Amino acid sequence: MxxxxxxxxxxxxxxxxxxxxxxxxxxxxxxxxxxxxxxxxxxQRTFIQMRTVLKVVDNSGAKKVMCIQALKGKKGARLGDTIVASVKEAHPNGKVKKGKVVYGVVVRAAMQKDRCDGSEVKFDDNAVVLVDKQGQPIGTRVFGPVPHELRKKKHVKILTLAEHIA
Amino acid sequence: MRLEKCWFCSSPIYPGHGIQFVRNDATIFRFCRSKCHKNFKMKRNPRKVKWTKAYRRLHGKDMTKDSTFEFERWRHRPHKYDRNVTEDTLKAIKKIDKIRMDRESRHIARRHQGKKAKEFREAKKELDQSISLVKAPSVLKEDPSLTLPKLKVKVVPSQSEQDRMEE
CATH class of the missing domain: 1.10.287 (Helix Hairpins)
Known part of the structure; x- marks a missing residue:
């Protein structure tokens, strides 16, 4: 049983x-x-530092650049900062040629950045828009989303060219 | 100021909280806390994770259709400030909230009711069918007092189960 x-x-x-x-x-x-x-x-996502390769998201002719210097900050550049970079890949007949040293504004960064209200924002990739020494963009178009923090950094021109503002 | 909804758990995100992730096609995913962000990074589907609002709605745990939900809506035009309207709204919020809470508790009670009755029925059936495993029918005939009562008294299903296990 x-x-x-x-x-x-x-x-x-x-x-x-x-x-x-x-x-x-x-x-x-x-x-x-x-x-x-x-x-x-x-x-782990980190700062954009020396030898970071970034995508170029404008029509200046460069495809990929490598960061050789962050103009501000000891550790490196973050979202919205300006960097000095060397062009590693370029379209055959663009304004910018391979091997040139250029200035660029980081418009997308995979490392999160604090917003003014304390929340955070992060992006899919590391992307840059090439500018001249005065901060005017070299290309005439900007692809993909850019953060509204660029306004604070006085890059209004990039914001007006951008497709989406996040 | 806008209270956003968390992409994963649908809880409100108050200003200064959470993290937002912008995909390259400019879709914005907002998360209320690192728990939700981590779950997103693990590629979990909020409909399959039990603690999210999406799961609860999908599985009928929460009330989904109600007239009180229609007040909260995305309005593209900002409303012009009117003191009287604001005052009325603030009064209405309390009232509507109370109504919603009542309805929700009723919904949950109704949901529980069916479950309890079902469990009770199943337990009763099992007891009737397999009492012979605990006590042989011959012994049962001799001394019916030793077995569990035949539903004269209210039996809590879990307790009857326990008794059976002890035997």
Whole structure:
């Protein structure tokens, strides 16, 4: 009698456990995947410093630039700061040629930056808009979203050219 | 000042709180706290995470359709300030809030009611069918007092389960 009860119970228990086990293994694998993903994609974001390669998001002709100096700040540049960069990749007939040293404003940064109200903002990638020494943009278009903090940094021209303001 | 909604858990984001992530197609994802931000980074679907509003709405845990929700709406034109209107609004907010709370509690009570009755029915059925596992029918005939009562007294399902386990 007791054995019958036990057997029934154990069966139930096993089936329950089996279900649990399946679930567990499933969840484990998924969590592992997500962890891996997060390790690959979500590394610690840092300042834009020497040798950081940034995407150029205007039509100046440069495609990729490498930061060689942040004009302000000891650790490096952040969102809205100006940097000196060297052009690493460029379109064949653009205004800017490969190997030139240019100035640029960081319009998107993956490292989060505090807003004036204390909240934070961060972007998908590190992107730059090339400017001359006076701060006027070299290109005539700006692609993708830019932060409204540029107004504070006196880059109103970039803001007016931008498609989206975040 | 605008109170935004968290992308993950739909809670309000008060000024100065949280983080916002701007994707390259200019969609803005706002998060109320790092918990929600981390969950987003782990690519979790808020509809599948139990503590979010999205999950609760989807699974009928919370009230979804109600006339009190229609006051909160995105208005593209800013309203001109009117002292009287503002005063009335402030009074109405309290009243509406109370109505919503009452309705929500009623909704939850109704939800619980069905569950309890269902559990009770199932427990009763199990007790009827498998009492023989605990006590053989012959013994039961001899001394019916030793078994659990046949629903003359109100039996809490969980307790009956426990008793069975002890036996």
């Amino acid at each position: 007791a054995s019958a009860f036990a057997s029934k119970f154990s069966r139930v228990g096993r089936s329950l456990l089996g279900g649990l086990g399946n679930n567990l293994s499933g969840s484990l694998t998924t969590s592992n995947e997500t962890v891996c993903n997060s390790f690959i994609t979500q590394q």
